[in-house]
Amino acid sequence: MPSRQRKPSSAKPSRRSFLVWAGIAAVLAAVAEAIWVVLSFIRPRPARTQPRDARDAIVVAGPEETFPPGSVTAFPEGKFYLVRLEDGGFLALHRRCTHLGCTVPWDASAQVFACPCHSSAFDIRGAVLNPPAPRPLDHFSVRVENGIVKVDISKPIRRRAFEPSQVRRL
Amino acid sequence: MRRERHAKSTSGIGSRVWRSFVGTLTIPRDDRERARLTLNALLLHFRPARLPVGTLRYTHTFGLGGMSLVLVSMLMLTGVLMMFVYEPSPERAHESVVRIEEGISFGRLVRAVHHWSANFVIIVVVLHLLRVFFTGAFRGSRQFNWIVGLALLACILTSNFTGYLLPWDQLSYWAVTICTGMLSYVPGIGAWLERAIRGGAEIGSATLIIFYALHTTVVPVLLVALMAWHFWRVRKAGGVVVPPGDGHDGEALRRKVVFLPNLLLREVAAGLLLIAFVFVVATFIAAPLGSPANPGMSPNPAKAPWYFLGLQELLLHFHPTVAVLAIPGITVLALLALPYLHYDAELSGRWFLSAKGRRMGIVAAVTAVIVTPLWIVADERVGHANRGLAGAHPFIVQGLAPLVILLAGVALFYRLVKSRYAASRDESVQALFILLFVAFAVLTVTGIWFRGAGMALVWPWEV
Ligand code: HEM
Ligand code: HEM
Ligand code: FES
Numbered sequence: 010m011p012s013r014q015r016k017p018s019s020a021k022p023s024r025r026s027f028l029v030w031a032g033i034a035a036v037l038a039a040v041a042e043a044i045w046v047v048l049s050f051i052r053p054r055p056a057r058t059q060p061r062d063a064r065d066a067i068v069v070a071g072p073e074e075t076f077p078p079g080s081v082t083a084f085p086e087g088k089f090y091l092v093r094l095e096d097g098g099f100l101a102l103h104r105r106c107t108h109l110g111c112t113v114p115w116d117a118s119a120q121v122f123a124c125p126c127h128s129s130a131f132d133i134r135g136a137v138l139n140p141p142a143p144r145p146l147d148h149f150s151v152r153v154e155n156g157i158v159k160v161d162i163s164k165p166i167r168r169r170a171f172e173p174s175q176v177r178r179l
Numbered sequence: 180m181r182r183e184r185h186a187k188s189t190s191g192i193g194s195r196v197w198r199s200f201v202g203t204l205t206i207p208r209d210d211r212e213r214a215r216l217t218l219n220a221l222l223l224h225f226r227p228a229r230l231p232v233g234t235l236r237y238t239h240t241f242g243l244g245g246m247s248l249v250l251v252s253m254l255m256l257t258g259v260l261m262m263f264v265y266e267p268s269p270e271r272a273h274e275s276v277v278r279i280e281e282g283i284s285f286g287r288l289v290r291a292v293h294h295w296s297a298n299f300v301i302i303v304v305v306l307h308l309l310r311v312f313f314t315g316a317f318r319g320s321r322q323f324n325w326i327v328g329l330a331l332l333a334c335i336l337t338s339n340f341t342g343y344l345l346p347w348d349q350l351s352y353w354a355v356t357i358c359t360g361m362l363s364y365v366p367g368i369g370a371w372l373e374r375a376i377r378g379g380a381e382i383g384s385a386t387l388i389i390f391y392a393l394h395t396t397v398v399p400v401l402l403v404a405l406m407a408w409h410f411w412r413v414r415k416a417g418g419v420v421v422p423p424g425d426g427h428d429g430e431a432l433r434r435k436v437v438f439l440p441n442l443l444l445r446e447v448a449a450g451l452l453l454i455a456f457v458f459v460v461a462t463f464i465a466a467p468l469g470s471p472a473n474p475g476m477s478p479n480p481a482k483a484p485w486y487f488l489g490l491q492e493l494l495l496h497f498h499p500t501v502a503v504l505a506i507p508g509i510t511v512l513a514l515l516a517l518p519y520l521h522y523d524a525e526l527s528g529r530w531f532l533s534a535k536g537r538r539m540g541i542v543a544a545v546t547a548v549i550v551t552p553l554w555i556v557a558d559e560r561v562g563h564a565n566r567g568l569a570g571a572h573p574f575i576v577q578g579l580a581p582l583v584i585l586l587a588g589v590a591l592f593y594r595l596v597k598s599r600y601a602a603s604r605d606e607s608v609q610a611l612f613i614l615l616f617v618a619f620a621v622l623t624v625t626g627i628w629f630r631g632a633g634m635a636l637v638w639p640w641e642v
Contacts, residue, residue, distance in 0.1 A: 051375065051389070085475050104475075109360030109494075110381075111353065111477035125479030126357060127495060127634045140577070141495065 066163035073156045073179065081115045081133065087162045089149055090115060090122075092133055098176035101160045102135045103147040113146070122146065136171040144169060151177040213439040225410050226438050233422045233432030235441060239314070240419055242449045243307035247331075248406065249450045250300040253457065254338070255399060257293040265345065267391035269384050272347035273471040280468065287465055288458075294466030295457055297339055301486050304335050312517075312612065315527040315605075316420040322518040324412035327405055329514055334402045336486070341394035343484050344387060352472030353481040355390075356382050357491070364499035381474070420528040479632050488626025489619045495634060496558045498578030505582060510615075517612075523603040532605055539596055539610040546592065547617035555625060559636055589614070 068087040076082060076093040083090050083104075092100040102122075106113050111126035121138060122131040130139035135146035147165035151158060168175060207213040214228035233239070264283065266275040279286040308328065311317055317325040344355045359382070363373040378385025413419065422432055483491045493502040531537040558581075592614060597607040631637035 108499075109357045111356065111481055112475055114476075125477045125632070126353075126481040141499070143499070 066161055068160045068162055070158040070160055073153055073158055076158070079133075081117070083115065084160070087149075087160060089160060089162060091151075091158065091160065092135075094133065094176060096178075098178045099151045099153065099158060100134060100176050101149040101151045101162075102131075103149065103165045105147065105165075106142060107137075107144050107146060108142040134171045134176075145171055148175060153177060153179060207439070210437045213437050217438050223439070223443075225414065226442070227414065227418050229435040229437050230418050230442060231421050231433045232436050232441075234419050235436070235445065236422070237445075239422055240310060241306070242446070243303055243310050244413075245446050245449060246303045246453050247300060247307055249453050250296045250303060250457070251335075251402060251406070253296045253454065254293060254300065257289045257296070258395065258399075260289050261293065262395055267345070267387050269347060269387055269472070272345065272387060273468075276346045276468060280465075288461055291461035291464065291466045292457055295461050295464070297342060298485075299457065300335055301339060304332055308332065309616075313531055313609070314420055314422075315529065315532065317518040318522070318527055320416040321412070321420065324409060324416065325518045326515065327409045327412060329511075331402065331405050331409060334398050334405065338394060338398045338402070339484065339486065341390040341398065344382075344390045345394065346468055347387065347472050348469035349472055349476075349478050350467070350469045352382060352474070353477050354483045354487075355386070356477075357481060358483055358487060359386075361490075361494070361499065361503040364503050366500060366504070382472075422528045480630060480634050482626070482630070485623070485627050488630075489623035492555075492622040492626040492630075496555070497581055498574050500574065501578040501582050505578075517608075520604075520608065522605045522608075532609060535600055535602060536606040536609055539600055539602060539606055540613045542596065543592075543610040543614040544617045547614050548621060550588075551618045551621040552625070555622075556636070 068084060068089075070076075070082075070084065070091050076091060076099070078093050078097055079095050080093050081090050088104050090102045090104060092102055094100065104112050106124040106126065106129055108124065108127055108129050111124050113122040113124045113129075113131065115121075116123050120133060122133075122135070124130070124142070127141055128139060129137065129142035131142070131146050132138050135148060137143075137145055145168055147167055149165060150161045152161070153159070166175075207216045217223045217226060217228045261279055264275055264279050264286070266272060276290070279290050281287075311325065311328065340355075340358065344351045359373055359376055362376060363369040365372055374380065376386075376389070377383075378389050482488060490502070490507065493506060496502070497506070531540055589611070593607055593611050596602065596610050597604075600606070602610075625636075628639040629636055631641055
């Protein structure tokens with residue numbers, strides 16, 4: 010790049026430098042605006058299918074006694090499995106593998122959730138039996154009102170490990 | 180020029196139209212006229228009027244850059260045709276691809292040409308990269324064109340990745356789920372990144388529209404701009420690198436001949452052969468189309484498209500942060516740095532630098548072919564068994580520790596070959612490049628042919 014030629018006898022250096030700075034500021038503002046526009050177009054939007062208000066996010070699973078202890082029931086619309094542990098506690102597990110997001114089927118005979126993609130395996134509580142999955146299956150909060158089991162699917166809850174406090178007991 | 184125009188001003192309208200297009204009235208007869216035609220015509224002025232005869236030899240470039248251009252052009256033509264029918268929404272995408280296949284005459288062929296060109300272009304561009312590397316055509320005035328080339332490679336991979344989702348069948352849905360899921364392991368911004376590229380928590384209509392816009396507009400525009408830049412840099416460097424030759428031989432190789440017809444004819448012939456080849460393949464092997472995407476059921480095994488299987492194989496052996504961030508990041512940085520390293524000698528134009536370079540390359544390739552499968556099998560047998568048991572943090576056991584071992588092994592290899600062969604830095608860097616490239620190729624082959632249900636290791640005939 011050729012070195013910039015400054016006129017030594019410039020009459021009003023302050024006005025010139027002001028215009029230069031104003032010009033640079035205007036260009037920067039234009040760039041920032043352009044980036045803002047682009048970002049607002051590509052920013053994640055709430056999906057159209059996502060429930061809008063809290064009531065839509067509640068899935069009514071059914072009366073508590075329809076789920077025998079040690080059972081796993083799939084709710085495809087809610088994308089979760091309702092698990093009833095041997096001790097009677099409820100746990101709603103997200104069906105999405107925590108490794109890279111495949112859908113995990115429940116293998117009743119082996120009593121595991123076995124991911125078809127990279128062979129992660131989870132036990133009935135969602136805890137990792139076999140990597141590469143780095144953490145247990147996410148879960149949803151479960152409520153039991155008047156013997157009716159309800160699952161709030163608005164937000165999957167992440168967890169480091171299985172804790173008894175995650176289980177909803179009657 | 181002026182005198183010529185004057186003299187021809189009385190000619191008929193046909194010749195005036197021809198002249199307004201190409202600048203000369205007649206089909207050029209001698210080399211001077213041909214050279215002038217090259218300079219004056221828009222499409223040809225990208226090309227040199229004269230070039231050294233040594234660069235014409237087919238085995239010097241194998242015409243790989245030109246083949247990439249032909250394939251990209253075919254992709255654009257067939258892609259635009261499909262845009263008239265394709266509908267980018269989850270409800271209609273698969274159906275509209277079926278319509279292309281079954282409802283439109285030649286639709287199946289057009290889609291197959293798009294499909295096969297997309298797959299071939301990856302192979303051809305990577306071969307072109309290897310050609311450029313092994314003839315040392317990335318030094319001096321060509322340094323920056325290597326960087327432009329890497330940007331082109333990124334565009335080709337993005338095109339393929341975004342195109343893969345468009346048919347919206349089981350394969351594309353789950354491959355894209357897995358590949359975008361990899362992003363979530365980027366430390367800090369991973370979750371945001373994954374949501375941004377999917378346009379939401381899961382693959383859905385937002386993802387499809389984002390991928391469609393990228394695939395049919397953003398990336399093609401970038402490709403065209405970058406290709407123009409790429410070709411201009413080739414011209415600025417004085418054409419492709421000239422093979423060295425000594426004395427009389429060298430003189431003969433550097434002798435200049437005119438572009439038209441010497442190079443143009445060769446290029447057109449090679450291009451037509453390539454087009455014929457793609458059409459033959461596309462006629463006999465249709466582009467696959469599975470059943471429509473079903474978010475409730477992952478197929479088993481769920482594999483990424485073949486060109487990402489090397490990366491997916493890494494995921495089976497390393498903690499995801501290492502597999503999707505550290506190793507690819509180091510690779511990209513190394514590729515970017517390659518032309519700017521300090522080399523001992525400025526060797527350009529000779530395949531594999533020297534006889535010694537060739538021998539070291541063979542050693543490197545053989546090492547990679549032996550060591551990589553051993554690592555894969557050992558990690559599968561030993562690693563899996565005690566992974567769950569180790570009390571330490573998984574990032575250290577499955578990520579940092581194997582990464583350090585890997586880097587140490589690579590550094591050791593570099594040291595060993597360099598001292599064993601008393602090699603120059605050029606030759607040692609080349610050996611290292613070959614080692615890593617072949618290792619990646621072995622990983623890719625493993626992913627394609629040796630991974631069966633549940634991604635377990637199997638023989639190819641059991642897949
Ligand atoms: C380097 C350039 C390109 C590459 C590598 C590429 C790659 C791909 C791939 C892999 C697919 C999936 C097709 C299949 O096998 O099922 C695809 C589909 C598609 N591409 Fe491209 N493409 C390129 C350029 C374009 C351009 C320029 C357009 C349009 C302007 C386009 C439009 C489409 C459309 C509409 C589909 C959906 C139809 C189908 O799935 O068969 N592509 N592309
Ligand atoms: C769409 C992709 C690409 C196209 C269409 C393309 C096209 C071309 C063409 C036509 C040439 C002229 C000589 C020849 O045919 O070899 C060339 C040269 C070159 N390409 Fe590419 N290329 C692409 C990708 C790449 C990539 C991925 C790299 C490397 C990272 C690269 C680096 C170079 C360099 C350094 C040269 C100059 C070589 C020399 O002077 O001998 N290109 N390219
Ligand atoms: S997505 Fe489940 S193991 Fe990889």
